[in-house]
Amino acid sequence: xxxxxxxxxxxxxxxxxxxxxxxxxxxxxxxxxxxxxxxxxxxxxxxxxxxxxxxxxxxxxxxxxxxxxxxxxxxxxxxxxxxxxxxxxxxxxxxxxxxxxxxxxxxxxxxxxxxxxxxxxxxxxxxxxxxxxxxxxxxxxxxxxxxxxxxxxxxxxxxxxxxxxxxxxxxxxxxxxxxxxxxxxxxxxxxxxxxxxxxxxxxxxxxxxxxxxxxxxxxxxxxxxxxxxxxxxxxxxxxxxxxxxxxxxxxxxxxxxxxxxxxxxxxxxxxxxxxxxxxxxxxxxxxxxxxxxxxxxxxxxxxxxxxxxxxxxxxxxxxxxxx
Amino acid sequence: xxxxxxxxxxxxxxxxxxxxxxxxxxxxxxxxxxxxxxxxxxxxxxxxxxxxxxxxxxxxxxxxxxxxxxxxxxxxxxxxxxxxxxxxxxxxxxxxxxxxxx
Numbered sequence: 001x002x003x004x005x006x007x008x009x010x011x012x013x014x015x016x017x018x019x020x021x022x023x024x025x026x027x028x029x030x031x032x033x034x035x036x037x038x039x040x041x042x043x044x045x046x047x048x049x050x051x052x053x054x055x056x057x058x059x060x061x062x063x064x065x066x067x068x069x070x071x072x073x074x075x076x077x078x079x080x081x082x083x084x085x086x087x088x089x090x091x092x093x094x095x096x097x098x099x100x101x102x103x104x105x106x107x108x109x110x111x112x113x114x115x116x117x118x119x120x121x122x123x124x125x126x127x128x129x130x131x132x133x134x135x136x137x138x139x140x141x142x143x144x145x146x147x148x149x150x151x152x153x154x155x156x157x158x159x160x161x162x163x164x165x166x167x168x169x170x171x172x173x174x175x176x177x178x179x180x181x182x183x184x185x186x187x188x189x190x191x192x193x194x195x196x197x198x199x200x201x202x203x204x205x206x207x208x209x210x211x212x213x214x215x216x217x218x219x220x221x222x223x224x225x226x227x228x229x230x231x232x233x234x235x236x237x238x239x240x241x242x243x244x245x246x247x248x249x250x251x252x253x254x255x256x257x258x259x260x261x262x263x264x265x266x267x268x269x270x271x272x273x274x275x276x277x278x279x280x281x282x283x284x285x286x287x288x289x290x291x292x293x294x295x296x297x298x299x300x301x302x303x304x305x306x307x308x309x310x311x312x313x314x315x316x317x318x319x320x321x322x323x
Numbered sequence: 324x325x326x327x328x329x330x331x332x333x334x335x336x337x338x339x340x341x342x343x344x345x346x347x348x349x350x351x352x353x354x355x356x357x358x359x360x361x362x363x364x365x366x367x368x369x370x371x372x373x374x375x376x377x378x379x380x381x382x383x384x385x386x387x388x389x390x391x392x393x394x395x396x397x398x399x400x401x402x403x404x405x406x407x408x409x410x411x412x413x414x415x416x417x418x419x420x421x422x423x424x425x
Binding site: 054058099102103105106107109110113114116120121124125127128131132135138139181182183184185186187188189191192254257258260261262263264265266268269270273275276278279280282283286287 | 334335336337339340341344345346348349351352355356358359360362363370371373374375377378381382383384385386388389392399401403404407408410411414415417418419421422423
């Protein structure tokens, strides 16, 4: 299995123009045409090197997804800066981060749907703005230098560190007038009710324009840097728009998947998604997210959030020094 | 800590319960995991197709949820949010067209 690509590549390099390296689809064809020499040098070392690189990406995605899930921020906010620190170009790391965001969004959805904590109407309304910004960011990011993207990433990591460290639970009191059949979102409005503490708590969105402005910022960051805007979206939804934290977090998990998908379509059409590394981070992120969710009940969430904040600050400092 | 009490929101409760979405999303998650893993360990002749399939599942599923919501909101006659869902699909489509044009 391992020797065939090696032989095929050597044969092709002697006999004529090189096709894109095996294992890399049309999704990332253009990038490899531009970097034929460096990529082929890496591949000619042997198949084992590529396997080690793939395994490293699986492990990094697993570790960051587990830690990110424990801290409630998701794995990509840590994965993308760590990939850049370990030598991956920011332009390549961004799509990989978004792949983990979309995968995490899908895997968390069944449980959140069962709990009926997602408000799809709030999610879709805010996503119109966030996705527009994300697509714009993804289109523009191709023209922005790696150094600027690294600075954006460092600023994002620092902001996430502050937001994650300061986050406090918000409690909406149950309303005795509510009955179990009231649980769910309301037709035609941005409101609903959710089960909490043995009762039912109603809620209604306020300050929608201010919330939408923050959603646009979150979408732009996702498109530019590949970091999910969840650390902006959840506080914006709960603190600015007065949606209960549990509903805000579940709705954000739903929406970041859409933002990531929209930006990933742009990246795929730009040839910036490495399918092998993308598959590696899908495996790592899905398994790591489940591991993090299992560990979540055994560790103190506030302690994990503080540790995650310290890690993010350290990563941001390294990014700035490297840039 | 926010402890203000809000009145029960007016209007009908949405019929969305996720009865169909939940198994479909569980299948998509497992499918993406199996395809991605197989794409990493199988020979390259098949690995390429499996890797592309895994990423396609991951990228397409959140967008299919929007389409599913549009169908549900049509059934509920919630035209305002149907328009929002269609606008979102249009934004994603416009982004793809713009990326192809570059």
